[in-house]
Amino acid sequence: MYIVLHRIKKLIEDCSNGSKFSVLMQIETVADNFNKLTGELSTLLDVFPIHEMNLNDDVLELIVLIRKQCSESKKNKLGEEQINLRNDVVFVLEGIKREIVPNEEKLASIFEKLEIRDSSSCRSEIENLQEEIQNRNEEQSKSEIVALIGLVRYAKCVLFGASTPSSRNETLRRNQSLEIVVPADYRCPISLELMRDPVVVATGQTYDRGSIKLWMDSGHNTCPKTGQTLAHTDLIPNHALRNMIALWCKEQRIPFEGETVTVKVNGCVMNKTALEATRMTATFLVNKLTNGGLVSESCGIEETNAVVYELRVLAKTDSESRACIAEAGAIEILVRFLSYEVGLQHPSLQVNAVTTILNLSILEANKTRIMEIDGVLNGVAEVLRSGATWEAKANAAATVFSLTGVVAFRKRLGRKTRVVSGLVELAKCGPEGAKRDALAAILNLAADRETVARLVESGAVEMTAGIMAVMPEEAVTILEAVVKRGGLVAVAAAFVGIKKLGTVLREGSERARESAAATLVTMCRKGGSEIVAELAGIHGVERVIWELMAVGSVRGRRKAATLLRILRRWAAGLDGGETEGFTSTNTFVSTSTTVVVPTPTSLAQ
Template identity: 35%
Template sequence: MDPCEAMVDVTPRSMVSTGFLPAGELLESLICVSNEVALIETIPFVQMKNITTMVRRIRLLSSLFEEIQEIDRPLPPSSILCLAELNYVFQRVKVLMESCREGSVMWNLMQTERISNQFYALVRDMGSALDILPLSLLNLTSDTREQVELLHKQAKRVQLFVDPGEIQRRDELLQLVITYKERNRKDKGFVDFRRTGEILSSVGLRSPLEYKDEISKLIAEAEKQAGTGGLIVVSNMNNIIALLSITKIAIFNEDEHPKTQEDVKKRKMPSNNQNDLSYSHSMLFSIPDEYRCPISLELMNDPVTVASGHTYDRNSIAQWINSGHHTCPKSGQRLIHMALIPNYALKSLIHQWCLENNIPQKSTPSSSNTDQTSNKRRSSEATIDHISATKAAVDAVKMTAEFLVGKLATGSADIQRQAAYEIRLLAKTGMDNRRIIAEAGSIPFLVTLLGSQDSRIQENAITALLNLSIYENNKILIMAAGSIDNIVDVLYSGKTMEAKENAAATIFSLTIIDEHKITIGSHPRAIPALVGLLGEGTTSGKRDAATALFNLALFNVNRAKVILAGAVPLLINLLIDDKAGITDDVLAVLALLLGCTEGLEEIRKSRVLVPLLIDLMRFGSSNGKENSITLLLGLCKDGGEDVAQRLLINPHSIPSLQTLAAEGSLKARRKADALLRILNRHCTQITNPLG
């Protein structure tokens, strides 16, 4: 994942949720969105193929909605469910496409893999929705039916598409940013503005107005990201903004400000004090706004960026902070940290502007005039300013991680809270980051902080461990640090619900390794705490608890413990609750628990489960249908005559099983056949009891 990447939730809604709009309103909404998408004229230069392909798919489905709208009889329930899911998918498509069209081109280019993944997920969700569309029950024209069937097959086979041209342009631009930064910081390197202009032109930046608009969008996005504490992201975006600004000057300067080099050479500074004052006063009004400090309104000598994303001169903002203020002077936003990030790119732009206008600059203090503490502080801040995928970037992350771990070990509660938060952010993206942070020795200190009485410290520490655990080797290191007692304590009695839920997600991540299933399952409070979260957590927390229990239940010994902790009634209640939104996860856990004697006995006690499973067998997702049949098959075996009888008297059971036996997945077909044979034998025994 690239350095400017942000996390965006693209999780599909449960396929069995209820509370849908009436069919007429659903169709009107779908037709409206389809028409809006079909009328798109300007396709952005980034994600062009994914967008055009998505537009084509939605246009194909628009004829389906129009034909369904003409049907004058009630629609089958499964078609209502399909329309509701498609409406939800289409709304997300619209938001994503608007973001691509109206947002920053450069920001989208930096995140091309993530956005491509979102398009891929939306197409898959579209295919899942079409799984439950009963084409045979709808009076459609043959052309529309063929179009929908073809689209359905394509959606199920869709592959993730990341435009290699966009990857190449992004990498070239990142390299140009690195070159430009090296030129600014070490007075070496050369930026090829001709090539830079060509690359920017290829993504739609071809005029001064387009450059200006893009820079404004990037600045707004940088402020947004800074508000979430994304220091690395903001630093990278500042460098990109600076490169755009200097490229705009290099390419369009003569057209915007006609002047000759001779004019610049003839410009001289006044020599006496009175003229100096007059010159300074006149220059105040000719300084570009982006080069002025918002506090002093003077030309910035050492620009730095604060947590809000705004840039100030170092002396001015330092005085503001040292006087006891903890907010951004420009936005009024409370600063989540007090780090001053050097904006080398803007500093270089100001320096070049001063040279062009023959204006002297103050010299910045040398290292010999600063004490050791200041040097260390600036060194730690400078490590944030880097671009990923280079050796320099790896070294910078290493230095940052070591600095932050030092603060975890020796800092006050406030410093530990901030350090844990920065590690949480740094570990959010990139496997290299997660490896480097662990190698810096962060894990034992984060485990210790799980016991903090400060809710924010605890929450940051458990989330940082969750992010670190994504890297395979870190799972082993976290377990080796003796973390389970502390993680279970947070899961059982964490200070916030988010801390509890992230503890459950951490357990899920750790139990990917089989040995950890045994260790965590043997902890006396781990499974009961996860079961407790099934009842009290948010939708996300309940899903984390269910998936963690699923992983643990893969190990046979743990299944009885899950049942003893009272999981089965809670899981069945989650199936009944149409707002829970975790149907597939719950079914997967129940199907596992059915594999032990205690589980079978406990599940058979429920009188509401069989009707639910019959409905899910008809309207559920592919996985939901498979697990529903698995449960029904298990309940009918070995003394399950009562369940078999209930299936036989339900008018929907046999048709649904026959449909799945013919059209379902390989597993679903096999299990549907087995269940039909059992029901057939049971029916024969009833009609011919003597054999």
């Protein structure tokens, strides 16, 4: 009897706490389960030795009542009202599949009968449906749930209007984004977000499964981080890293799942109904912005901000949503909310607008739209340089990083001085999360030789020296790329950071030490004796290099051996073998450039 009662309790809880639409669509199965369980309970009560249990009158009366209810439930059939309601939902879904916009009154009647009466209950229903996907095994069944999610999203906007998160949730989200700094090794190099399902590609680099799969599905056959061609497209789960991330999330009290709901949803076949529901939702929201626009009244601003926030959330869900939003013309409208004036008066609106563009830029086709639509890049640059909040600036930097994922766009972005200088300034002065977004974009831009010259002019070398103590891995990686492609000007600018590179060489992570050694080799070869002399002046540098040769990575050991050879040739007075050309004075000479190395006197000025 205990087992039967427990099963009844579980079934009631699932129906009460789960998705109302899901229960409605399975109404016959749910009713049948209830009937079977009440039948089993009735049979058990019939043979239950009541008189031997010495029960009081109240308990006896309760048992008799339960018996009577169980007997009556056997005769009960599924109500016609529930069947009709289920048929109404199916009719609406079929109409959406045929691109017929649902009747608003009919939609309102369905949601009223299901007791979904506001935006909050719609959000809860969407969350319950997303959880339901994880409990389904068949793709067809999952696809039906995805269609219901699309319907609820559309109805939420049409029936109850767009809504922004509560002030409490907004504060919590900002605190998480600015105060909780995700370790670099736990962030996906593509999305810059915490990895939930880390996988290793053919080059040995680790990415979040959803991000790298999207990258490959977009037609790329190269590693986003290294640029190397992938020998195969197999994705190998990184279980060790996943366990470390899960442990870190537990310590930080951050919810963690092995695979996010978004990936699960994307894993299903996006059926015609779900796609059309998404397109209708995007069109409805964009039309509201087109008709309403940015007005001076407080209520108008709040409504505009709510609509932009809904687009932001929708753009984060999946590729189909990003495509639908862009096709509806959202990008052209969002540009107007990126201005300095909007940020000054309505900072939340500016944040939501730039974050929506960031989410849209994840889709490859949208990258081209963003680059080609007039005013978008200038708007992103405006937020990057003078955004009202650090969050806005960080997301503008992340947008630039996303766009630089296309090699052809790096040169165009690098030609925009405001973009380059804005990234350098953010990396220099922003909070740690914003710094990382800026540094990731700078590293991608540094792959273009022409852009490196602008990075040097904007103070990128000095910036890396300034942050090397707190973010050594990122700083040294960027410095390596800059001195490699920046010529003597970059080497001269990096002169002041040689001692800091020596510190990284001694105390940094394996990756940081490898990059530091590679940077110093490049500087010594391009710069000459003054650079080598500065390096040789670091106390115990040879011992540190010997240690790297013994325990470093393969590349690190190779660079350390080269560095040691350069130092020994310099000590022996053999300057010519390892350098590209220098003199024994403080002036480096190339065929077209003369660069003066900073001396202690000039540095003091």
